[in-house]
Amino acid sequence: MKITRLTTYRIPPRWMLLKIETDAGVTGWGEPVIEGRAKTVEAAVHELSSFLIGQDPARINDLWQAMYRGGFYRGGPILMSAIAGVDQALWDIKGKVHNVPVYQLLGGLVRDRMKTYSWVGGDRPADVIAGIRRLREAGFDTFKMNGTEEFGMIASAKDVDAAVERIAEIRSAFGNQIEFGIDFHGRVAAPMAKVLLRELEQYRPLFVEEPVLAEQCEYYPQLAQSTSIPLAAGERMYSRFDFKRVFQQGGIAIVQPDLSHAGGISECIRIASMAEAHDVALAPHCPLGPVALAACLQVDFVSHNAVLQEQSMGIHYNKGAELLDYVVNRDDFTIVGGYIAPLPKPGLGVVIDEQRVEEASRNAPDWRNPLWRHQDGSVAEW
């Protein structure tokens, strides 16, 4: 079998899908994208296609190594997202050729269902109580929200109190009937992370995510020493070589590799295994589309240390399209009581509505995240 064509589709709300075709008529789908840099990743995918066309799609490991090592420069969000989408599509092809879901090719199920969580509150966390109430009616009991808005390197007591009071209200409204992660989203600088973690500890969040920016990961051990709140990170780490340092230094209790940013299924399986060896839980990051989620689930169902799966249904970013809009087998993505079952179909387990994707790709918005600024006009972390 040979790869014959790679086609990319940038689609609302801010995703990109990749279709890899073969001379045997078997097609695989991937989701290579960096939110806000879709066109850059698209260029990277097409740079890789000149190597990939004519190759045997069954040789996923060799193609992965050639894409990663063959260009001399390696790693980073753009190349690793391009590789991720290609890798996902190659696993999709392999599963379809053998007529089994990818998790069967990876040794079979370690669990019968996977726990998921839902975002509430949006970019500027608001109305989280109402959002939780609505999602609880849909069966969710685990949530994630942003912890702050713009937040100074040395933040005011007023801004700290606003962040803490929001969490206090949640606990007072729902007690221990719900769980929630707080995403600092890299908005909190190292000096303030310790302060905020201390103030939030009494409300026992399930985790605090990106307590500092990934480039400040050397603070993880001391932050972990300062709090009992499990710390989580990973969406802005792109390979096992990035995660290696975090495992070696410690401090992170939950790793959150993104299946569309960290080299795909092949790399995230390796990251999951490294995490398990360090007694670190796995909670793949996935604010993206259906192919990314399907790839996450393939890893979740074969990873003992997978504890939680992010999914983007109803997320504040999904303006103009929702996760299931491009999916034919929607029922397979049904979430009951917060849990999702293994996707039964071959490959990644998602059947893409190609006509819908084609149509949506004709005038896709070129999504950008907002540029936030502090009151003094300096750039603020979004």
Ligand SMILES: O=C(O)C(=O)C[C@@H](O)[C@H](O)CO
């Ligand atoms: O889902 C998360 O945990 C996020 O932090 C969302 C962020 O990753 C945006 O997708 C960036 O555009």
Ligand SMILES: [Mg+2]
């Ligand atoms: Mg996050």
